[in-house]
Amino acid sequence: MVYDPEVADRVRKVIADAGVTQREFARRIVMDPSKLSRSLGGTRRFTAAELARIADTGGVDAGWLLGAAGVRDDAAGTAEPAARRERAVAPEGGRPLQIVRETVRLIAERGFHAVRVQDIAAACDTSTAAIHYHFPGRDDLLEAAVRWCMDEDTARRAARVADAADTADELRQLIELQIPRTPQQRWQWLVWLDLWAEAARSTAMGRLHADYYRQWRTTVADVIRRGIAEGVFRLADPEAAALRLTALIDGLATQVLASAPDAPGAGPDDMHESLIAYVDATLTAH
Structure with a gap:
């Protein structure tokens, strides 16, 4: 679990830059809206997986969200990662939503216990490590x-x-x-x-x-x-x-x-x- 008062401020900036409501952003990162609200209010800690989904959906570096070094200020005064990792073209709705949609499709076809992480990764054209990055366990x-x-x-x-x-x-x-x-x-x-x-x-x-x-x-x-x-x-x-x-x-x-x-x-x-x-x-x- 990760907690830092500044993390919540950076997450708020990601949501604002996305131009959507807090509830809609929670839907995009597949998170309970009440959990997002409590995490932003400081009464609950973000998990590492939640921050990974926030970073992926918001198009920012996870290290920047966590306050890692190597962040520069641009002319407008907004914080951006000095070296953002190279990204492939993001799937519609972001990688977390793609993973969940494919998981649901595979559950419908095979049943939950017959679906392997490897199957989800293949359906998303990504690695099993990427699946675990966003969703650590079944x-x-x-x-x-x-x-x-x-x-x-x-x-x-x-x-x-x-x-x-x-x-x-x-x-x-x-x-x-x-x-x-x-x-x-x-x-x-x-x-x-x-x-x-x-x-x-x-x-x-x-x-x-x-x-x-x-x-x-x-x-x-x-x-x-x-x-x-x-x-x-x-x-x-x-x-x-x-x-x-x-x-x-x-x-x-x-x-x-x-x-x-x-x-x-x-x-x-x-x-x-x-x-x-x-x-x-x-x-x-x-």
Whole structure:
């Protein structure tokens, strides 16, 4: 672990130069936004791997972030490394995000325990040392993969419901996002199923899993609560209704993924029809 009051100042400069919010920068370096905030505030230390990802994403030298010697001031008075290491063309989003994206893709194809660091390095056209530089262990990679999936899912939900006609349509849009129709949706569900198994065995992953589902259920409960106030949904306990609906989504999606594509009664359309029928029977105001 690394702590230096000046490190936080240099990280703030990297974020400012990136021209994005602190939360967006946390997403790019695949870091919990609250951890980034605490590290900048001095109540938590940055790990060496986190600083490596910050340096890579910000296009600065890790030694400069740590306050190593050999730093010069340019005419504008900003600090730059005197001898920055030569960099290849950075992949879209930076090397850390590329590593996480390829890790998630490989988990979907093979399962987490069948994915080797060598496989990830080959997919990223880099070395295993580079993978360990950003994510020292498999647990670090798994946590980053979970967090990336959470962020992507949250962003897709926000974009999908932005133009919903009313709360009933908003709930239908949220449901539609959960139907494993497209290759991308099936891919994401396969990742979730694998990560659920890890969450059951890992305290750290279990906490992430619990936090994500708490947010997901809160999102659904908020839509139901607004729908009740608007008269779109009948009077009900929003939290209990959200718990039952999200549990039904998970169960049906698991059946779809475990069944043959042409299995009768177990396809994406069947899942969608069942969910809409459930909402109409239990929530929709007639």
